[in-house]
Amino acid sequence: MAVDERIASYSDKELANLRENIVRLAESGSAKQKAEAERLMPLVDAERAERKSRAPEKPARKAPAKKAKTAKV
Secondary structure (H helix, E strand, C coil), rough: CCHHHHHHHHHHHHHHHHHHHHHHHHHHCCCCHHHHHHHHHHHHHHHHHHHHHHHHCCCCCCCCCCCCCCCEE
């Protein structure tokens, strides 16, 4: 099975790792590797964007309550 057929089944971590490898090969790979990287990059980015749009929004973080200072006697 080709990489582009497995992209949807990768975990988020695997997908991020794949993207890092694609960027590396696009910059320093052979001509064949660069061509494959250019073909896969939009597919990986589209999958990441789709996952981000499906993810529930994270609730805003509340600042921790400040403790009241006590007077020393």
